[in-house]
Amino acid sequence: MDIEKLTVNACSEFKDVMRRDFLKSLGRAGIAGVLSAPAWMPRLSFAADDSSTRDLIVRIFLFGGLDGLAACPPYDEAAYYAARPTEAIPRPDDVASVKAIDLDGFFGLHPALSPLKAIYDAGDMAIVHATGHPDVNHSHFYARDIFESGASLMTGGWLGRHLANTSELGSVEVRAISAANDVPRCLHGGPKTVAIPSVDDYGLGGDAYTASLRSSILANAYSGILPAVKTGATSGLATADVMEFVRSLGYSPANGAMYPNTEVSIALKTIANIAKADVGVEVAAMTANGWDTHESQGSLSGDLYTKLSQLGAALAAFYTDMGSLMARTTIIIHSEFGRRVAQNNQPSNAGTDHGYGGVMFVIGGGVNGGQVITDWPGLDEANLVDGNLDITIDSRDILAEILQKRAGNSNLAAVFPGFTPTFRNVVQLAT
Amino acid sequence: MAVATIFEKLTRRRFMGAVGATACVAAGCATGVxxxxxxxxxxxxxxxxxxxxxxxxxxxxxxxxxxxxxxxxxxxxxxxxxxxxxxxxxxxxxxxxxxxxxxxxxxxxxxxxxxxxAWDDIDDSGMDARLASLDLLDEPPANLISTSTDEITRQLQTNMLVRAIHSRRQLYERMCEFWTDHFYVHAQRDVSNQQLIENDRDNIRPNALGTFGDLLHAVVRGPALLTYLNNGNSRIGVTNENFARELLELHTVGVDGGYAQRDVVDLSRVLTGWNAVLTNFAWHSGYHDQGAKQVMDVSLAANGGINDIYTVVDYLAAHPNTAEFIATKLVRRFISEDVPSAVVNSVKQAFIDSDGDxxxxxxxxxxxxxxxxATPKLKRPFHLIASLMRQSGAETDAATDLMEPLYLLGHAPYEWHDPDGYPDVSTHWAGGMMARWRVSQEIANGLMSAYTIPDTTMETSKPNSKVAEKIAAWNTRYFGGALTSSEKGLLTSFATNFPHQRELFATMVNMPSFQLH
Structure with a gap:
């Protein structure tokens, strides 16, 4: 098959169909085992000889309101223990067996996050505390939308605008993925963005012999409809071919990484699988639910402990699996708000209500890790905002710095309109 | 068939399509797409x-x-x-x-x-046999305490889907779905799970086409919602704000509905003692905060007791911002995601004029x-699967596990994690187009055993009917004649190249005219 000859006078959309079939014909010819990335498919993010300086950005949103005072307890504050008779994490020097892991003499790490301590010690994880978006209120949905849109409820999301305002590096088919069956708000408005719940099942299915025609028919049928659906359809078809290529490479976790069988872990494994195939994905997003601990919070042995354990184990597996690729990966973990300083309800099933300032984790080879970055406002009554931890570092400061220094973004004003970030030196400039 | 041949056909058609479109635009007429x-x-x-x-x-x-x-x-x-x-x-x-x-x-x-x-005048007795295997749905919550919460969830999900497919009370079922999202309770596999059946059967369904006030009172008093939103133990001095906040934000006036944090705090005080014990609603007057309260325009004197709650629920049900919020959601669901203000206003006015009827x-x-x-709207996956089964005439009942495609597509009833219910915008669902196409393909090919598309659907009336006749028959059956000429052309080209009935069927239901509505 002479592709060049056939594509003379064809439009670019038509060429895409050709590429897809080129890949498929290789697969059908039984040489999938030696299938390598075609020349048109750039291997961007991790290529050693690439002039690009973009990291893979992995965004994990903990929806519900992560209790930052449990995840990263300020154990040297007496007010912390006064406000939380049962939901405080004991000091590292406490006699209790379940207690904080010391980070810097003032802050500790929740014991369920112990797998992250080695990453912190290696200088690859920073924690930002007393952070958040100052415009949030106590509504989950409003706060999430503010966080995810990155501006006052603008259309689209902050990562979508980031991608829309950074040039495409070569002819990439997929620039952003959601490791779920939907695309979260933060990615809305971005080009070439698609939901991939599973690498294995991504594709049209059905008879392989008719696949290319069915694919072409769908591309045609969806070319003139509701823009959001057209975008989803177009991205989906392009992605099916990329996933076929990803599958052809095979994947198993490296370096002895063990992914537990949890939702958050499976999503991170999917991201690692795609990232390692190096098909040009720049952003991966996922959401982990269930952090709204009004009742029976269980900081020391219950729900929150379990959630944090699952998160810590999944992150550790991903970090191990990615290995040297972490040098070009930045993970952002945040939540729409923190939780009330004082716990609520009776001691037997205490929880915490919606708060304000919270905590953010940043993990990656380019992170100025091994530190808690904060302008700590304190937990004394006079320093609280309606009973909540104040926000002294705008979360957009951190996000903007990462986009500029690690993701090649030179137009932050388009991502966060009307906001001038103050860089907090959370990451190094990628080189 | 050689790939090149297909390409040549496609190229020609694209070229013709482009010419047609240009000519059409010049002439000011609508194009096929x-x-x-x-x-x-x-x-x-x-x-x-x-x-x-x-x-x-x-x-x-x-x-x-x-x-x-x-x-x-x-x-x-x-x-x-x-x-x-x-x-x-x-x-x-x-x-x-x-x-x-x-x-x-x-x-x-x-x-x-x-x-x-007039939903209860419609004879729907055909549903009884189909739902006979769902033996938990008539049980009082107290009988369900030791029942598997997974089985409760499955029966509720199946009930919803089988009714959507086979009930003749179609608008009623669509409204039951609407209110299930609006007063959303996640099947969390805890005690609130055991209350879900009662919530659906006794609170939502009897009031789905009644008055909003009656519906609100019923659901707010239902132990499922108040347990889910952490009011089950809320009492004076250890008040939980969650239910109060969502009652304002999600169920009545909406996030911009004119309340502040102090209103949330006082409403949470109003709701103290409004509790649940195991699977039952319980009023604990001793736990109620008897102090004076102010919720938006409502001043409540001290010692109002349970009447404080009724007063505030009545106030919220009749609030014009509630009318606007509900009207907006209805218009987004049933008319257009652009929520044209003219339609919202007329629907809102009807709500106000009829006291929420x-x-x-x-x-x-x-x-x-x-x-x-109205503007085109992507069917949500539940709707998509129900319509696929309904319009193809697939015979199904509640005895089989029908939920697989809905889990794959992220829309199994009661499995959304958050109290705002499943999203209702195409943007949310459009990221999953590939999964939708694949599920249709698998169902058409009989790979999902619970879903059997009858051969009669595949073959139409004549086993070897010509392609054009088949597509015309499908156009009538599935689209009411509204399949676009572009789609007809695409289906014809597929059928001409590959006479594979089930793949043609899958391709047909994967057309925009079926995926959207």
């Missing part, structure tokens, strides 16, 4: 004249209750006529079948709406004047 065409399609003979009750244009004009929109003075091109029959049937069913089309022809637009609104609201929502503003 114009978005409007997805909604309107070819107009049926009986629908040519929209009559005195409907506008004859899709152009956006101001709608005032009782006043029909006017035709713009000099339209730039002849406007496409609105196919009210297909539009109404698509928006009030989980995929219309011949039964509904015939009813519409017989009863007319308003008559059909009235028929569906849901039938009165729906009469305005489904009027021709409102439907004239």
């Amino acid at each position: 114009d978005p409007v065409d997805l909604v309107t399609g070819p107009t049926e003979p009986g629908d040519k004249g929209t009559g005195p009750d409907g506008p004859d244009t899709t152009t956006t004009t101001t709608v005032t209750p009782g006043v029909e929109p006017e035709t713009p003075p000099s339209p730039p091109s002849p406007p496409a006529e609105v196919d009210y029959k297909n539009l109404l049937l698509a928006r009030t069913t989980f995929g219309p079948i011949e039964f509904e089309r015939a009813l519409y022809d017989q009863l007319g637009h308003e008559g059909y709406v009235e028929y569906q609104l 849901i039938k009165s609201v729906l009469r305005v929502l489904f009027s021709r004047a409102s439907l004239a503003h």
